Amino acid sequence: MAASEFESLEKCxxxxxxxxxxxxxxxxLFGPESRKLDLPxxxxxxxxxxxxxxxxxxxxxxxxxxRPPRRIRxxxxxxxxxxxxxxxxxxxxxxxxxxxxxIVEVAAMCGVNIVCFQETWTMPFAFCTREKDPWTEFxxxxxxxxxxxxxQELAKKYNMVIVSPILxxxxxxxxxxxxxxxxxxxxxxxxxxxxxxxxRVGDFNESTYYMEGNTGHTVFQTQFGRIxxxxxxxxxxxxxxxxxxxxxxxxxxxxxxxxxxxxxxxWPIEARNAAIANHCFTCAINRVGTEHFKNxxxxxxxxxxxxDFGHFYGSSYVAAPDGSRTPGLSRxxxxxxxxxxxxxxxRQISDKWSFKMTGRYAEYAEELTRAVKHDFKPNILKE
Amino acid sequence: MAASEFESLEKCxxxxxxxxxxxxxxxxLFGPESRKLDLPxxxxxxxxxxxxxxxxxxxxxxxxxxRPPRRIRxxxxxxxxxxxxxxxxxxxxxxxxxxxxxIVEVAAMCGVNIVCFQETWTMPFAFCTREKDPWTEFxxxxxxxxxxxxxQELAKKYNMVIVSPILxxxxxxxxxxxxxxxxxxxxxxxxxxxxxxxxRVGDFNESTYYMEGNTGHTVFQTQFGRIxxxxxxxxxxxxxxxxxxxxxxxxxxxxxxxxxxxxxxxWPIEARNAAIANHCFTCAINRVGTEHFKNxxxxxxxxxxxxDFGHFYGSSYVAAPDGSRTPGLSRxxxxxxxxxxxxxxxRQISDKWSFKMTGRYAEYAEELTRAVKHDFKPNILKE
Numbered sequence: 001m002a003a004s005e006f007e008s009l010e011k012c013x014x015x016x017x018x019x020x021x022x023x024x025x026x027x028x029l030f031g032p033e034s035r036k037l038d039l040p041x042x043x044x045x046x047x048x049x050x051x052x053x054x055x056x057x058x059x060x061x062x063x064x065x066x067r068p069p070r071r072i073r074x075x076x077x078x079x080x081x082x083x084x085x086x087x088x089x090x091x092x093x094x095x096x097x098x099x100x101x102x103i104v105e106v107a108a109m110c111g112v113n114i115v116c117f118q119e120t121w122t123m124p125f126a127f128c129t130r131e132k133d134p135w136t137e138f139x140x141x142x143x144x145x146x147x148x149x150x151x152q153e154l155a156k157k158y159n160m161v162i163v164s165p166i167l168x169x170x171x172x173x174x175x176x177x178x179x180x181x182x183x184x185x186x187x188x189x190x191x192x193x194x195x196x197x198x199x200r201v202g203d204f205n206e207s208t209y210y211m212e213g214n215t216g217h218t219v220f221q222t223q224f225g226r227i228x229x230x231x232x233x234x235x236x237x238x239x240x241x242x243x244x245x246x247x248x249x250x251x252x253x254x255x256x257x258x259x260x261x262x263x264x265x266x267w268p269i270e271a272r273n274a275a276i277a278n279h280c281f282t283c284a285i286n287r288v289g290t291e292h293f294k295n296x297x298x299x300x301x302x303x304x305x306x307x308d309f310g311h312f313y314g315s316s317y318v319a320a321p322d323g324s325r326t327p328g329l330s331r332x333x334x335x336x337x338x339x340x341x342x343x344x345x346x347r348q349i350s351d352k353w354s355f356k357m358t359g360r361y362a363e364y365a366e367e368l369t370r371a372v373k374h375d376f377k378p379n380i381l382k383e
Numbered sequence: 384m385a386a387s388e389f390e391s392l393e394k395c396x397x398x399x400x401x402x403x404x405x406x407x408x409x410x411x412l413f414g415p416e417s418r419k420l421d422l423p424x425x426x427x428x429x430x431x432x433x434x435x436x437x438x439x440x441x442x443x444x445x446x447x448x449x450r451p452p453r454r455i456r457x458x459x460x461x462x463x464x465x466x467x468x469x470x471x472x473x474x475x476x477x478x479x480x481x482x483x484x485x486i487v488e489v490a491a492m493c494g495v496n497i498v499c500f501q502e503t504w505t506m507p508f509a510f511c512t513r514e515k516d517p518w519t520e521f522x523x524x525x526x527x528x529x530x531x532x533x534x535q536e537l538a539k540k541y542n543m544v545i546v547s548p549i550l551x552x553x554x555x556x557x558x559x560x561x562x563x564x565x566x567x568x569x570x571x572x573x574x575x576x577x578x579x580x581x582x583r584v585g586d587f588n589e590s591t592y593y594m595e596g597n598t599g600h601t602v603f604q605t606q607f608g609r610i611x612x613x614x615x616x617x618x619x620x621x622x623x624x625x626x627x628x629x630x631x632x633x634x635x636x637x638x639x640x641x642x643x644x645x646x647x648x649x650w651p652i653e654a655r656n657a658a659i660a661n662h663c664f665t666c667a668i669n670r671v672g673t674e675h676f677k678n679x680x681x682x683x684x685x686x687x688x689x690x691d692f693g694h695f696y697g698s699s700y701v702a703a704p705d706g707s708r709t710p711g712l713s714r715x716x717x718x719x720x721x722x723x724x725x726x727x728x729x730r731q732i733s734d735k736w737s738f739k740m741t742g743r744y745a746e747y748a749e750e751l752t753r754a755v756k757h758d759f760k761p762n763i764l765k766e
Contacts, residue, residue, distance in 0.1 A: 006407040009411050021399070212743060218763075221766075238621035239747045243751075246751075246754045265413065265414030266414075269706070270656055270660075353619070354583055365751040371630075372744045378630040380609065383569065
């Protein structure tokens, strides 16, 4: 079976593993089962008509005496590109606005409070080509670009926080960045978070286009909780997740674009490990489909020049601090994952497991400060 | 099905998922398949007679022009206690020496170069009881205790590096530690590594017995590669794995004792994430079985007093830097996992993925130094 045809791990397990064993399999793989969330019929019908997958799950927390529950709903959107990559740039952007707009409408029907789109969601992931033209034309101002304005309208209309990861062009010194714009449910731009770690692996030639971000580990206080954005390759860096958490993030989004042959076995591991280690929720989002480019390119692997990056495998999911996670969205279809979470769970799990309290961070600050010096002598014991 | 009866995730998948889909399921769950290692017939027969599971896998690396392969074999041993917990202390220790000795003999037949035992392997995991008597009598000198002498004999006899995690009593100021003793294949004690992070969760009342270790992140240069030991609860702390790696560890062992209800969904995630993030091999080892104690104890969870800690679920495994892992050993049986690994894979994967190069550690050293101050102001943006 070709990897691009295999729709979903969870569906496969559910069709073949007998009921008695399935619960053990799921417990070991996914943790305490996340309960299904009832979604309104109009949303389910709409998703069906518009041909995207719609799934809902919930993570509950225990009742507390002094705090009311803090139940909010996040939406994760994964999608393929709408027009071919040769279409005029503005047509491509507008088509993507249209597609995502109709998914956000369904998210609103589902009561979503915070929605996050995939990495550089307005464009094909064209960095594999190493061509500047026409791809840099997709870059926009984080504060005043068309895409931000489009998101501001949605945010106001639906009273929804929107995390919109785009290719950013910064004026006046004309620098490109890989940036998530965070738009408050008031419609105001709350701020932006730039990608901290830039890959140099396989076809991920992003360092040709932009540099490591300079926005540090900003956390955004929204009406629905404190959120942060760890863009794509930053999920491989545990320190990146950690530092967002140290700054108070309750939910860390990981908008991504990644392909099967390279990263798929790592995908279920990294965001989930971050949720466990940092006592927070993490939301991993990946695009879907295969994107074809007119001009052939090579991949630095000795293989023949070709026209596509490989299969983006979707599989977006949410991981909770207690080690559990939702099933993934499809590997092949556009989708919206709606997850209700009680943010009280973070502190409850922290009080139970106490990784922060037992973290000995002061010692690590000293050790790391020594370790980054050019004349660092590693602590290696020999006979 | 009771959790303590479910033998193995991998066996379950192999019996039920059709061949065509199984390869995709395994690729997504476990990464590129680790090849089976041919083990000598005498070892297979011996393991069968002595009633423990024996499994072998290999991780290969690409040939290089300037370096020969660095293929070595590690052995992971998981086992239940041999005598009841009421038996005299010395009898319990001797019985455990006998059991592990006969498994190490089979490891030698399999050409194992480095073997690691489970956490506090000479004793029941009695810290749930909060009784000092008789459990502190299991503590021994790391340098001169009976258990270390026993391991030194084995190390010399089989030309094998032995990682022996024990309850340590440090003279002359009579302090207990949770310590891994590293014994060179020459039979000399190469050094020791104390547990850096001590849990306060569930029945893990270890902070009643010993404090956080003071041996930092020592790495041991052995004839077969550079190794480090991250004991049990330290696997929940990404900084702990990271700092061993910064000091040059090529293989990090994680001798553990952990129970199903608490941690099982986290088990496949954390050591594997550490192997990926740090471009090294990690080896997670857990004991098996349920241990009964004479006196009842409570667990701080409002439930009735009881006599056992729950089911230790074994499932020991090895994770590689490329995101792949071996299947786990059984959840219910004693076992020896033999894994051949070419240590050249670490640098190859590092050259491919470059997490260290892109890690921006100098920035993190500064940020962390600020974050551990008592008057640290988190970077939170509000509207």
